[in-house]
Amino acid sequence: xxxxxxxxxxxxxxxxxxxxxxxxxxxxxxxxxxxxxxxxxxxxxxxxxxxxxxxxxxxxxxxxxxxxxxxxxxxxxxxxxxxxxxxxxxxxxxxxxxxxxxxxxxxxxxxxxxxxxxxxxxxxxxxxxxxxxxxxxxxxxxxxxxxxxxxxxxxxxxxxxxxxxxxxxxxxxxxxxxxxxxxxxxxxxxxxxxxxxxxxxxxxxxxxxxxxxxxxxxxxxxxxxxxxxxxxxxxxxxxxxxxxxxxxxxxxxxxxxxxxxxxxxxxxxxxxxxxxxxxxxxxxxxxxxxxxxx
Amino acid sequence: xxxxxxxxxxxxxxxxxxxxxxxxxxxxxxxxxxxxxxxxxxxxxxxxxxxxxxxxxxxxxxxxxxxxxxxxxxxxxxxxxxxxxxxxxxxxxxxxxxxxxxxxxxxxxxxxxxxxxxxxxxxxxxxxxxxxxxxxxxxxxxxxxxxxxxxxxxxxxxxxxxxxxxxxxxxxxxxxxxxxxxxxxxxxxxxxxxxxxxxxxxxxxxxxxxxxxxxxxxxxxxxxxxxxxxxxxxxxxxxxxxxxxxxxxxxxxxxxxxxxxxxxxxxxxxxxxxxxx
Numbered sequence: 207x208x209x210x211x212x213x214x215x216x217x218x219x220x221x222x223x224x225x226x227x228x229x230x231x232x233x234x235x236x237x238x239x240x241x242x243x244x245x246x247x248x249x250x251x252x253x254x255x256x257x258x259x260x261x262x263x264x265x266x267x268x269x270x271x272x273x274x275x276x277x278x279x280x281x282x283x284x285x286x287x288x289x290x291x292x293x294x295x296x297x298x299x300x301x302x303x304x305x306x307x308x309x310x311x312x313x314x315x316x317x318x319x320x321x322x323x324x325x326x327x328x329x330x331x332x333x334x335x336x337x338x339x340x341x342x343x344x345x346x347x348x349x350x351x352x353x354x355x356x357x358x359x360x361x362x363x364x365x366x367x368x369x370x371x372x373x374x375x376x377x378x379x380x381x382x383x384x385x386x387x388x389x390x391x392x393x394x395x396x397x398x399x400x401x402x403x404x405x406x407x408x409x410x411x412x413x414x415x416x417x418x419x420x421x422x423x424x425x426x427x428x429x430x431x432x433x434x435x436x437x438x439x440x441x442x443x444x445x446x447x448x449x450x451x452x453x454x455x456x457x458x459x460x461x462x463x464x465x466x467x468x469x470x471x472x473x474x475x476x477x478x479x480x481x482x483x484x485x486x487x488x489x490x491x492x493x494x495x496x497x498x499x500x
Numbered sequence: 501x502x503x504x505x506x507x508x509x510x511x512x513x514x515x516x517x518x519x520x521x522x523x524x525x526x527x528x529x530x531x532x533x534x535x536x537x538x539x540x541x542x543x544x545x546x547x548x549x550x551x552x553x554x555x556x557x558x559x560x561x562x563x564x565x566x567x568x569x570x571x572x573x574x575x576x577x578x579x580x581x582x583x584x585x586x587x588x589x590x591x592x593x594x595x596x597x598x599x600x601x602x603x604x605x606x607x608x609x610x611x612x613x614x615x616x617x618x619x620x621x622x623x624x625x626x627x628x629x630x631x632x633x634x635x636x637x638x639x640x641x642x643x644x645x646x647x648x649x650x651x652x653x654x655x656x657x658x659x660x661x662x663x664x665x666x667x668x669x670x671x672x673x674x675x676x677x678x679x680x681x682x683x684x685x686x687x688x689x690x691x692x693x694x695x696x697x698x699x700x701x702x703x704x705x706x707x708x709x710x711x712x713x714x715x716x717x718x719x720x721x722x723x724x725x726x727x728x729x730x731x732x733x734x735x736x737x738x739x740x741x742x743x744x745x746x747x748x749x750x751x752x753x754x755x756x757x758x759x760x761x762x763x764x765x766x767x768x769x770x771x772x773x774x775x776x777x
Contacts, residue, residue: 220592236631452718
């Protein structure tokens, strides 16, 4: 009996050991080392200093770049949500068979290598590609013009690669909205628009917020998109961070910039998640005031 | 205004044609770039220009003269190894999380796993390189293996844990009460029930590892090129007809894998319909 207990006591750590070692070595320790390196401007052995942060603040370039990166990612996340909202709602109301087929189709670009997606967008947006041909046809663009190598192309790519994920997240939130609620609202005289506005939108708001967060974080860390499609004016903080490690060979400064990016992302997410409840409070205040007035 | 009240009720639950139209539009946007690449892979012009003239020469080139095949094979090998190991270690960890973990230990482990997929991989890859340099592994195949393993483990663990949660523990208890040792009971009762989710996890891990450019970018030894790294260096050269052919094959294989995932139940794979990983 004690032998069996001993065996069981041994299997518990063995079950966890490989996974825990990998996660510790490749995730937890690296993130800790990242923080440490950001304070070790003179190499890991030297006394800690704030030099990397001083350098970061001394030039307005980096703060500006961080704002531009968060702005680009934020705009791209909002556009993704705006494009994904109606399709996700339509999906959640379709019969199960059609719905599953369409969901399967949307998984294809989601699981395709995003370098292949970048390449395909590169071909599509090129001066000879179909998108510019269409723009020329409507007279929006001159011959030879292209949005390739502009920051717009970066946003297009970010939206394109994150659209499937946004649809999934919105869909799984909207799926839980009961059709009977809409029927009840309809029977009380609510039109199509007011059903969407007063039932669907508020009830899917949590999914919207989590969708925005889920796509915003990787968008903030994008760098291949801006490097290949964004052109000379399209560089983002991610490009500078990657360069610190690969070309400039300044891991301390790269770490400090990474933490700036992480912090900026967290602050913005915090703000977004505060906005929801604040709006809710505002609305309920107004409602109680209206009731009191009545 | 029109129709009987009952009909109006049904209409209120139905989705408007406008929304369905936008869904159609959105699907078109998603697939146009892929369809164009597939279409161009059969076009004879080396610059993607028209008129369209159908040919298979880019597929022949891909398997004979093209330098894309080596990186593809390397990527396949690394990803297969990573996926299989992620499946084994991930399942073990999932069983631990579900059966043995203390609240504190389990929570800590979960946070570690979540950080592996929420911290942007640009930053995580850079941080991994710092540690690998410090312990002397540097940029090497071992580093790539460990890095990819860390970023794929969370998918397997979360998928298998979700399945374990939904299992009926009484089956296990029944086997145990009839005298089966814990290991026997796991192997004969729990493992077969878990198998679909383990296979889903392995496939997802394979695809994540195959496509994970950023981790490979930071940890690949100089001169060694996986497929994403190869595409990255080639993409600035311009239009690549043999890459079109390769992309077509990859998209088709992805479709096949998705079909397998569908048979196993997409929901258990943490894909649409369920919560995202």
